[in-house]
Amino acid sequence: MRALVWITLLFLYLCNSSCTLDKLPENEGDLIHIPFEQISYNLVIPESLQPVEIPASNPLTQDGVELGRHLFFDPILSVDSTLSCSSCHDPKLAFTDGEMTSEGVTGERGIRSSMSLINSVYFNTGMFWDGRSPSLEDQALLPIEDPKELNDDWENVEAKMRRSSFYPEMFRKAFGIDDRKEITRQLAAKALAQYQRTLLVGNSKFDRFSRNEIFLEEDERIGFQMFFDSSALFPDAECAHCHPPPLFTTNEYINNGIEPISDLSEFEDKGRGEVSGNSFDNGKFRVTSLRNIELSAPYMHDGRFETLEEVLDHYDLGGSGLINEDELITPLDLTEEQKQQIIAFLKTLTDTSYYENEHFFSPFE
Amino acid sequence: MNKVSALFALISSLILFSCGDKEKYRDVELNVLGMVGSEHLVIGNSFDFDAGTAIITKSDFYISDIQLIADDGSTHDALDIGFVDISLTHDKLESSKIGNTLNLSAVPVGNYKQLKISIGVPADLNSTIPSDYPNSNPLSRSSHYWSAWSSYIFQKIQGKYDADNDGVLETDFFYHTGSEALYETLSFDINFEVADEQGNQLKLEVDHRAILGEGTNYLDLEKNPGQHDISDLEQLQKMTGNLQLSMKVIQ
Numbered sequence: 001m002r003a004l005v006w007i008t009l010l011f012l013y014l015c016n017s018s019c020t021l022d023k024l025p026e027n028e029g030d031l032i033h034i035p036f037e038q039i040s041y042n043l044v045i046p047e048s049l050q051p052v053e054i055p056a057s058n059p060l061t062q063d064g065v066e067l068g069r070h071l072f073f074d075p076i077l078s079v080d081s082t083l084s085c086s087s088c089h090d091p092k093l094a095f096t097d098g099e100m101t102s103e104g105v106t107g108e109r110g111i112r113s114s115m116s117l118i119n120s121v122y123f124n125t126g127m128f129w130d131g132r133s134p135s136l137e138d139q140a141l142l143p144i145e146d147p148k149e150l151n152d153d154w155e156n157v158e159a160k161m162r163r164s165s166f167y168p169e170m171f172r173k174a175f176g177i178d179d180r181k182e183i184t185r186q187l188a189a190k191a192l193a194q195y196q197r198t199l200l201v202g203n204s205k206f207d208r209f210s211r212n213e214i215f216l217e218e219d220e221r222i223g224f225q226m227f228f229d230s231s232a233l234f235p236d237a238e239c240a241h242c243h244p245p246p247l248f249t250t251n252e253y254i255n256n257g258i259e260p261i262s263d264l265s266e267f268e269d270k271g272r273g274e275v276s277g278n279s280f281d282n283g284k285f286r287v288t289s290l291r292n293i294e295l296s297a298p299y300m301h302d303g304r305f306e307t308l309e310e311v312l313d314h315y316d317l318g319g320s321g322l323i324n325e326d327e328l329i330t331p332l333d334l335t336e337e338q339k340q341q342i343i344a345f346l347k348t349l350t351d352t353s354y355y356e357n358e359h360f361f362s363p364f365e
Numbered sequence: 366m367n368k369v370s371a372l373f374a375l376i377s378s379l380i381l382f383s384c385g386d387k388e389k390y391r392d393v394e395l396n397v398l399g400m401v402g403s404e405h406l407v408i409g410n411s412f413d414f415d416a417g418t419a420i421i422t423k424s425d426f427y428i429s430d431i432q433l434i435a436d437d438g439s440t441h442d443a444l445d446i447g448f449v450d451i452s453l454t455h456d457k458l459e460s461s462k463i464g465n466t467l468n469l470s471a472v473p474v475g476n477y478k479q480l481k482i483s484i485g486v487p488a489d490l491n492s493t494i495p496s497d498y499p500n501s502n503p504l505s506r507s508s509h510y511w512s513a514w515s516s517y518i519f520q521k522i523q524g525k526y527d528a529d530n531d532g533v534l535e536t537d538f539f540y541h542t543g544s545e546a547l548y549e550t551l552s553f554d555i556n557f558e559v560a561d562e563q564g565n566q567l568k569l570e571v572d573h574r575a576i577l578g579e580g581t582n583y584l585d586l587e588k589n590p591g592q593h594d595i596s597d598l599e600q601l602q603k604m605t606g607n608l609q610l611s612m613k614v615i616q
Contacts, residue, residue, distance in 0.1 A: 048496060049496060050496045050497075050498060050499055051498065051499040052499065053499045053500055053501060122500060230512070240511075240512070241508075242508075244507040244510060244512070245496070245507065245512070246495070246496040249507075250506075250507060251508075276456065278456050280408060280456065281456070323420070323525065324409065326422075327422065327525070327537035327539040327591075328539060
């Protein structure tokens with residue numbers, strides 16, 4: 001009896017999927033009846049962040065952003081429908097995955113740690129730890145075909161989106177296409193970019209302190225003073241040179257001295273040097289934002305540090321002195337208490353109020 | 366028909382006449398080249414300095430209030446503020462030869478006798494902060510704002526120094542200037558024609574050895590390698606004092 005049920009179900013499933021394939025309406029203009037009106041998306045920029053610039057070639061629209069949100073959380077983008085962008089960019093972890101390096105659909109791992117996507121609209125010096133991709137639109141094309149990520153191919157993903165029961169309508173509403181054949185990877189990438197540009201977070205305890213709305217606890221305040229070198233009473237921790245507000249990054253490519261080697265040729269992961277072809281850039285990686293850093297352990301491009309304590313221990317020692325290590329990586333002589341105070345300050349950069357905003361989370365749940 | 370062509374001739378001559386009467390404008394490229402003496406600066410390549418050897422790893426500055434003074438004494442305001450990122454463009458010899466280019470748009474055609482520039486951010490703009498600006502504005506660079514001074518960082522020079530020439534660059538130096546006291550206005554005598562054609566160009570060469578000082582006004586890279594503290598301006602004042610001598614305009 002049970003077997004019969006299973007066989008019937010299997011039969012129905014097979015029939016259903018082949019039927020959808022067969023009956024795929026390929027007629028030109030099959031979406032024309034769906035209204036298309038571009039309503040611009042009202043992006044609310046937190047007070048402490050900068051004005052936003054959106055490329056004219058991909059304006060934010062309500063339907064574009066919503067399509068991007070669906071694609072971002074939909075495993076349809078991976079070869080076996082097991083992983084989505086959100087598998088490695090979990091909203092609860094500031095859009096990282098909590099792993100040292102990320103595991104793709106095949107179980108194979110890449111060499112780098114996942115990156116936070118919060119406030120990525122401002123990352124204007126290139127995407128990824130090494131900046132090899134120029135824009136969010138370009139970046140979004142890459143994970144799908146990366147064997148260590150989603151391992152699919154775009155033609156297949158395009159076919160899946162075309163035969164979906166809801167994507168054709170969403171693409172129509174977002175981009176005004178006339179029929180489902182016009183669903184392309186480029187439009188999907190545009191939608192993903194639109195969605196990611198809306199992920200703004202910037203009302204942490206630090207921000208409220210900056211607006212004189214609250215005070216910091218004593219430890220946080222002393223941490224603040226060392227971070228910004230604003231008091232002669234405490235050591236200068238040099239952090240703000242590379243991690244200044246409002247984003248707590250400069251978006252520059254820098255060697256911050258984490259690799260204990262003595263020659264530029266010894267970097268296993270050349271980082272920026274691979275992209276620029278210049279050995280003086282070997283081992284330089286993009287300075288990342290420290291907003292919500294509490295949520296995105298482990299740390300650095302290869303996730304080598306599990307905790308903020310380990311990060312502070314590294315900076316305190318002052319690097320390895322390699323020729324291209326930044327001059328501001330220098331022994332700090334911090335006490336254990338001072339390291340904890342800087343960590344207390346870093347935690348004032350956490351803002352989880354977006355946990356309450358369903359827009360940051362999956363539309364499928 | 367005759368009347369029509371007469372009218373046409375009249376109108377076109379009027380247009381021609383009025384155009385001819387108007388001032389003409391052309392863009393001028395200000396091409397900034399990082400140098401070490403007469404050689405092109407390449408980030409990370411060593412050069413002689415004082416008794417030892419130095420490399421530059423970072424060099425950039427804000428340039429502001431660029432003015433061209435015409436032969437008749439009139440002043441043309443050519444650019445409010447720009448940012449010259451020498452490190453970014455001087456990573457290889459080929460790119461160092463190209464340098465950075467700032468565009469001075471719509472400069473009246475004519476002859477000019479002086480170029481004025483300032484290194485830094487003028488007071489009115491220095492009261493703003495990076496988060497006031499979108500990314501495309503040079504003043505959005507949070508890397509160049511130091512909140513403890515409430516000032517933009519006007520100029521950064523960083524590098525490493527081997528004082529005893531033993532092949533080990535043992536000293537890391539970094540000089541970051543900022544605050545009104547270190548805003549430096551420079552002027553250069555030129556004899557420059559902005560011609561009524563494309564391709565007007567001025568070259569500004571910035572000699573990094575001279576910024577670090579030679580002989581009299583040199584920065585003691587060994588004893589005072591780090592300076593981003595405006596309560597102790599001595600080294601930084603030396604550096605801004607060296608700017609005029611370190612820059613020259615080539616036409």
